Amino acid sequence: MVYKNSRSNFQLLSWCCSCLLALLCAALFVIDLYANIALSSHKEVKHHRYDQLNLHGFMDRYLVEITPAWWTVIIWIILYALLVLWFLYVFYLMMCRQLCSRDMKSPLFPSIFWFLFCIVHILNGVWLYLTLRQNLVISGIVLLVLTILLYVLWMMVSRVCWLDVTSYNDPNDVESCDDDVVELSSCEVMILRFLTFNIFPFYAIWCTVTACLQWSIIFHYSLFQWSQNLSCILSLAVLSVILLIYWMICSFVKRDWFIWTWLPTISVFFAGLAVLLQQHTIGGRHAPAVLFVFVLMLVSAVVLVFRFFSLCCCPPKFSNHRFSRV
Secondary structure, X not given: OHHHHHHHHHHHHHHHHHHHHHHHXXXXXXXXXXXXXXXXXXXXXXXXXXXXXXXXXXXHHOOOOOOOOXXXXXXXXXXXXXXXXXXXXXXHHHHHHHXXXXXOOOOOOOHHXXXXXXXXXXXXXXXXXXXXXXXXXXXXXXXXXXXXXXXHHHHHHHHHHHHOEEEOOOOOOOOOOOOOOEEEOHXXXXXHHHHHHHHHHHHHHHHHHHHHHHHHHHHHHHOOOOOHHHHHHHHHHHHHXXXXXXXXXXXXXXXXXXXXXXXXXXXXXXXXXXXXXXHOOOOOOOOHHHHHHHHHHHHHHHHHHHHHXXXXXXXXXXXXXXXXXX
């Protein structure tokens, strides 16, 4: 009896810590969103000497072969809108489903997740501020750290949403005696997985694409002053390796987990399209980096078509009855 009470008190304390960190994370997200809007729309000052730039001015000043069209900022807007939706839904699950439940179990996401997510929001604002103040190398390093953290968060939420969340109203589900498992309805589990498995890889891949562009700028304008072709091709080669690993994991290794994860690949396709529209060509011998982007865009389109037909022809089969309906 003492053991059960102490365990219950520990779970309540863990839930309270996680909730407080989640509220802090949401507050930092709002501040980060405001800072992004303010910094991105800041007007140029000091007689157009580019001492302070808005986002459009930065892209005009540091042009490379793979600079996309200005409308790619819409992808950031879509990403932040989805994050707002995810925050609202997660807080609904935490407050309305867990807090109001008499069966208080483990928090939906652990405290370490919210702590790392807070760091991501802070780094995002720092990265944009340093970038627009033309501290290219430092901001590029900050962006790399930010991107790595996003991949860590992606792995964490994938494990939580697939292994630590169950459906209590699924007749095929066996009631679990594990207090570390969060029980939700089938519809709630499905929505949580759909949002999480799209938003976090979307955020990570899009930051990887942004890092590819920024480091090509750093290689060309700041660090080594390489040619545009060499700078862009080297950055695109690293991006290609990461994308191939991601596509292999989502299509074959963890296909059941990421069967509905479409937004990252779609964003890569539209990023490539934005580059082609900006350069008004698909590249060639005189623009090999643009041709590289065109190939990546074609591969992303092929991956999307392949995943669509594989979903139609070979729907995923779950070995565990617990996940057979989600």
